[in-house]
Amino acid sequence: MNTAAVVADFRTYPLISALGSVQTLADRVAVEWADGRISPFHHVWLRDNCPCQQCVYSVTREQVFEIVDAPDDLQPTAAHIDAEGCLCLDWHDGHRSRFDPGWLRAHAYDDQSRAERLAGQPQSHLWRSDLQLPVFEYTALMEDPAALLQWLIAVRDIGLTQVRGVPTAPGSLKLIAQRISFIRESNFGVLFNVQSKADADSNAYTAFNLPLHTDLPTRELQPGLQFLHCLVNDAEGGESIFVDGFAIADALRSEDPASFQALCEIPVEFRNKDRHSDYRCLAPIIALDALGRVAEIRMANFLRGAFDTSVEQMPRLYRAYRRFMAMTREPRFRLMQRLNPGELWCFDNRRTLHARNAFDPATGARHFQGCYVDRDELLSRILVLQR
Amino acid sequence: MNTAAVVADFRTYPLISALGSVQTLADRVAVEWADGRISPFHHVWLRDNCPCQQCVYSVTREQVFEIVDAPDDLQPTAAHIDAEGCLCLDWHDGHRSRFDPGWLRAHAYDDQSRAERLAGQPQSHLWRSDLQLPVFEYTALMEDPAALLQWLIAVRDIGLTQVRGVPTAPGSLKLIAQRISFIRESNFGVLFNVQSKADADSNAYTAFNLPLHTDLPTRELQPGLQFLHCLVNDAEGGESIFVDGFAIADALRSEDPASFQALCEIPVEFRNKDRHSDYRCLAPIIALDALGRVAEIRMANFLRGAFDTSVEQMPRLYRAYRRFMAMTREPRFRLMQRLNPGELWCFDNRRTLHARNAFDPATGARHFQGCYVDRDELLSRILVLQR
Secondary structure (H helix, E strand, O other): OOHHHHHHHOOOOOOOOOEEEEEEOOOEEEEEEOOOOEEEEEHHHHHHOOOOOOOEEOOOOEEOOOHHHOOOOOOEEEEEEOOOOOEEEEEOOOOEEEEOHHHHHHOOOOHHHHHHHHHOOOOOOOOOOOOOOOEEEHHHHHHOHHHHHHHHHHHHHOOEEEEEOOOOOOOHHHHHHOOOOOOEOEOOEOOEEEOOOOOOOOHHHOOOOEEEEOOOOOOOOOOOEEEEEEEEEOOEEOOEEEEEHHHHHHHHHHHOHHHHHHHHHOOEEEEEEOOOOEEEEEEOOEEEOOOOOEEEEOOOHHHEOOOOOOOOOHHHHHHHHHHHHHHHOOOOOOEEEOOOOOOEEEEEOOOEEEEEOOEEHHHOOEEEEEEEEOHHHHHHHHHHHOO | OOHHHHHHHOOOOOOOOOEEEEEEOOOEEEEEEOOOOEEEEEHHHHHHOOOOOOOEEOOOOEEOOOHHHOOOOOOEEEEEEOOOOOEEEEEOOOOEEEEOHHHHHHOOOOHHHHHHHHHOOOOOOOOOOOOOOOEEEHHHHHHOHHHHHHHHHHHHHOOEEEEEOOOOOOOHHHHHHOOOOOOEOEOOEOOEEEOOOOOOOOHHHOOOOEEEEOOOOOOOOOOOEEEEEEEEEOOEEOOEEEEEHHHHHHHHHHHOHHHHHHHHHOOEEEEEEOOOOEEEEEEOOEEEOOOOOEEEEOOOHHHEOOOOOOOOOHHHHHHHHHHHHHHHOOOOOOEEEOOOOOOEEEEEOOOEEEEEOOEEHHHOOEEEEEEEEOHHHHHHHHHHHOO
């Protein structure tokens, strides 16, 4: 049923439960499903979501109808369930709408249906120093969509993965990043070379140790995924260190709720400047989503501006900031590993903080390449692979 | 004074008022300026912001010191103003810090200093249908940094500009966009071609009218600036229409505060999908900044998913959404103009909604090219040009 519409939408809506009956009320209909659930649908919602070819352009699958063009007192003159199990409505201007029961159930907004959808969302798996690092093979990721999907789900839910067997020719990183989508350019380029440089425009391009941080907190949207690919690593030192920023925020929330609150509320400036650019971004270190869950960490001490908050708040902010930094140094959270040539890290830059120990450039060459891909691209690729 | 530091920082901090005296208190010092203002600075803030070469790497201008390494009970053993007017502190571990008075005043966080900085921030100039469209000449923008700066400030503060005298060779748009910075790629490419196509993956690529919208509300970060460059426009119809989304939100806030509130609070899904991608973003239509000012509009009816909110909220959301759409159609807000070959629009995609009338491809060719540049890049370029 409704095969054409399903194909054009690139999504399928299996029949969870058949439509049993429909009752018309003042501003809505109430349908009862075969499994007993009752779902109200407002008239305006139904008219707005009419899938007919007059309302939706089939080639782009985008709406051409605009709900503002329907009258305020919109009412169906009739509502029934047809022989194919679809909900049919006749509108008083003569328009007719017909809804597939699978689609309707997938979009029902009674409390129970909404709670089910929320529960079905992907969950972050928090980790500490004892994480069993998810490791993937380059060849499989390049050739096998099922392996690719498994990797991307690990990136999404765990936020830290390693890939092995990657060619060490400069630029090879592009090939695997583009398995997801296009690369997000920044002022450091499309691919950036992490090497010690005399004229460094970031501490990343020195041999210094780098404390745990996210990349580009100086930008409104921090890059979603970061790749770091090892081409050469003959220098002593330079081990990679990771912590799960969500796990630390979670621990801070229970161990020092006032500090957690301060980092959610008080914006901090991050900045990066050189001869050609001057980036500044003001945002809190911990961002929550609409449901109060930790959604993002923004942190890089070496890119931070002077704190600018009221005299009363300043001690509270410092207490929280110092506590958070101290936690990033605690062994319970830290995973340390040296990256070898042909290996790469791929991690959630807005969750997993990364650091490196100082290295000694006199003992040998060290050359990593890096790039970014946004979270939108990761989630889109997962959805396409799951079709 | 302190010339080396000022040059390395790429910013200058003029001496607004000299330091008069300094008094040491339990957890802070209080300085009195020659103009009578008193600014407290906490010990921890001063130690954190020490600009010495041990604490900040002069090449990158980035901090290497981390405040978590200072003791909790950090105290200066002495504080004085030196012969050059700098604030000098001796710390009890032997470290010494010296602060330029211009820098210190620029970062003072007493209430008056903070209020001054806030008042000095750029303000949006709201506009309606009678906007005197800011128009700029391509050649001047390509050659004269002062003209470039003027243009970019208009984009920032007004959010809608036109550029004339642009070459009509395909790809010319890149040259002017790159006067700001790199172009932000999307799933529609680096440059996208706005033409009527048989296999359109967006209603933008049809000859339909497009209602007022922002581009890519399907992404977590909507592109900051949008460019639309006219190469050929022989078709009848297709006029460009713009409204200031901030002006509409502002009017809605005073004319129908409950609807304004609903659009700030209730997230809405935007989505775009084709054979290779499936983007979804859930966010409110109006976003406010930390001070409660309208900071962003996210709106495209043809990319919107079915509303998913509680049964109680649904009528409130529809009422607000319909009211907002109706306002975008009101003549008091709308500016309409046909774009001619060699002209381009450059506008704030997160503020200025754009639309086009339907055109008739049978009457002639119509070919626009478009691209995006992010707000971070605009603000950075302005700061660099203002140095």
